[in-house]
Amino acid sequence: MNHLPYPKSIIEFQRTFQSERDCEEYLFKSRWPNGFVCPVCGDREFYFIETRRIFKCKSKGHQTSLTAGTVMHRTKQPLLLWFWAAYIMTTETPGVSALQLQRQLGLKRYEVAYNLLQKLRASMVRHDRDKISGTVEVDETYIGGPTTGGKRGRGAKKAIVVAAVERKDKFMGRIRLRKIPNVTEETLLGFIKETIEPGSYVETDGFSSYRNLSKHGYDHRPIAPDDVDVALPKAHIVFGNLKTWLKGTFHGVSPKHLQAYLNEFVFRFNRRKTPMAAFQTLLGLSTNVEQWPEYKTLYSGKWIHPNAPIVKTTQKVL
Ligand SMILES: [Zn+2]
Numbered sequence: 168m169n170h171l172p173y174p175k176s177i178i179e180f181q182r183t184f185q186s187e188r189d190c191e192e193y194l195f196k197s198r199w200p201n202g203f204v205c206p207v208c209g210d211r212e213f214y215f216i217e218t219r220r221i222f223k224c225k226s227k228g229h230q231t232s233l234t235a236g237t238v239m240h241r242t243k244q245p246l247l248l249w250f251w252a253a254y255i256m257t258t259e260t261p262g263v264s265a266l267q268l269q270r271q272l273g274l275k276r277y278e279v280a281y282n283l284l285q286k287l288r289a290s291m292v293r294h295d296r297d298k299i300s301g302t303v304e305v306d307e308t309y310i311g312g313p314t315t316g317g318k319r320g321r322g323a324k325k326a327i328v329v330a331a332v333e334r335k336d337k338f339m340g341r342i343r344l345r346k347i348p349n350v351t352e353e354t355l356l357g358f359i360k361e362t363i364e365p366g367s368y369v370e371t372d373g374f375s376s377y378r379n380l381s382k383h384g385y386d387h388r389p390i391a392p393d394d395v396d397v398a399l400p401k402a403h404i405v406f407g408n409l410k411t412w413l414k415g416t417f418h419g420v421s422p423k424h425l426q427a428y429l430n431e432f433v434f435r436f437n438r439r440k441t442p443m444a445a446f447q448t449l450l451g452l453s454t455n456v457e458q459w460p461e462y463k464t465l466y467s468g469k470w471i472h473p474n475a476p477i478v479k480t481t482q483k484v485l
Pocket residue numbers: 205206207208209210224226227228229
């Protein structure tokens with residue numbers, strides 16, 4: 168991440184970003200902290216085509232724009248709107264609903280706010296691909312629907328969510344959350360393998376689907392059923408916070424979109440101490456432009472909420 172100054176208050180934000188040019192300047196510094204570099208040939212000299220807001224390298228004429236490879240690529244909305252949306256989303260601790268964003272930004276159409284939020288959410292998951300490690304609590308919970316039946320009852324209307332929570336002494340490290348179709352060994356083991364480093368201590372409630380964890384390279388610590396509430400404290404805190412957040416901010420969400428909200432919850436949680444990084448990540452401004460996935464692979468008409476399995480994108484973006 169670039170160490171660009173980050174507005175500490177809403178007033179400072181307003182002063183820093185007053186116009187499209189201010190946003191462009193920020194994008195330029197964020198993308199090329201040491202001056203323009205052609206993403207194709209590395210040429211450092213360029214022409215700027217004012218009318219199209221396009222940069223052209225002098226030697227070969229390769230074209231690129233400030234928003235290439237970011238969530239704002241080919242947007243019809245002003246950059247200022249994107250910046251505000253990302254700022255509000257980053258700084259409002261519980262996050263915002265599309266309706267709240269529409270009101271705050273004074274947008275005529277709800278759809279614009281909704282689309283902004285959904286696109287910004289797409290930036291949230293790609294940076295959480297690395298595996299968590301150390302001591303990790305793993306547990307599942309049910310979200311929504313009537314609360315009948317036992318812990319793993321088959322409530323048809325409920326969504327199942329599995330969590331992996333790093334525990335560092337008394338504190339929580341990083342978390343991962345996923346909506347899963349069932350609690351079979353295949354599903355739960357698949358989640359664990361994709362999210363937790365082998366060799367980690369994995370604590371579970373000893374449910375049968377976890378019984379072979381040690382065969383897959385994990386130091387499995389099943390907890391006796393009576394001690395579960397005491398022994399998986401962090402996972403239960405995460406589930407509690409998640410449910411409160413879903414209810415409070417969004418008044419519940421449909422199972423179809425649940426994964427997007429889980430991604431947002433994880434993103435907020437894992438970046439709770441670094442709002443600057445969160446803001447830049449949301450807008451798709453990572454340090455290395457070559458690693459940005461092409462926008463249309465993320466949002467191609469029909470929305471697919473990003474989640475594992477991992478898809479490697481190595482396309483160059485121009
Ligand atoms: Zn070039």
